[in-house]
Ligand code: HEM
């Protein structure tokens with residue numbers, strides 16, 4: 001008689017004829033049906049899975065920020081901190097994932113790049129939504145979504161709401177007893193650094209023990225932006241490694257465009273105030 005482990009004898013439920021199974025719950029049939037390479041190139045599967053997993057993690061980032069934002073607005077900071085810490089961790093996960101994609105050489109990629117046509121991460125609506133939610137709101141980025149009115153509407157609707165940074169700034173006003181110029185809260189333009197906000201954050205950082213909650217909020221935001229910057233840097237370095245300085249499939253200048261994006265500052269005052277402490 002075999003002494004192989006028998007899960008049934010151990011009490012494991014073995015029949016799922018009438019019960020929800022792992023695959024049912026996770027919709028595995030659809031999940032594994034969603035990888036449909038257009039070429040016979042070996043590395044296209046890697047490319048697809050890398051992007052799909054990134055998009056799944058982005059979905060979770062959106063879920064967390066959507067929940068954190070109203071909590072901050074309602075003064076429930078501790079609950080929001082947990083979510084923001086998770087967002088930073090997800091970015092770390094996305095950053096580590098580049099190590100897998102980096103195993104694809106320019107010759108590997110050349111076997112299927114033409115099959116991608118004009119599609120590009122530039123058209124990732126979830127990525128743009130993350131940027132919009134955080135406060136980097138460049139409305140010129142909306143147009144590529146016009147062919148999908150549902151997604152375009154979702155992005156446009158985000159521009160009607162205060163960004164995550166807006167709600168943090170509002171909490172900063174309350175804490176420091178200041179009132180920022182109304183332009184600070186313009187909703188459909190990228191946030192621009194302002195001296196009055198630098199002054200307010202400086203107050204917090206000069207006496208952290210008196211303003212602990214705002215201090216913690218500020219550091220959570222800095223952490224998040226730190227990881228986001230690393231994602232951009234990993235992306236542009238991988239792009240240079242794989243396609244050099246060629247134009248992107250999405251039509252931009254490629255590495256030159258992505259290098260310009262490295263200069264984006266999501267929460268500029270939180271960086272600019274540091275040298276003045
Ligand atoms: C070999 C791998 C990759 C290459 C060669 C590449 C190349 C590029 C290029 C050239 C652009 C500029 C837009 C264009 O003209 O196409 C771009 C943008 C973008 N890519 Fe990738 N990419 C790669 C992997 C990824 C991965 C794994 C993701 C994860 C989702 C991603 C997400 C994005 C996003 C979100 C943008 C827009 C960035 C922005 O507008 O700031 N890319 N990519």
Ligand SMILES: N[C@@H](CC(=O)c1ccccc1NC=O)C(=O)O
Pocket residue numbers: 051113116119120121122243247248249250
């Ligand atoms: N923009 C890339 C193509 C690319 O990477 C891509 C194509 C389709 C879907 C996602 C992509 N990833 C990031 O841009 C290129 O120019 O080679």
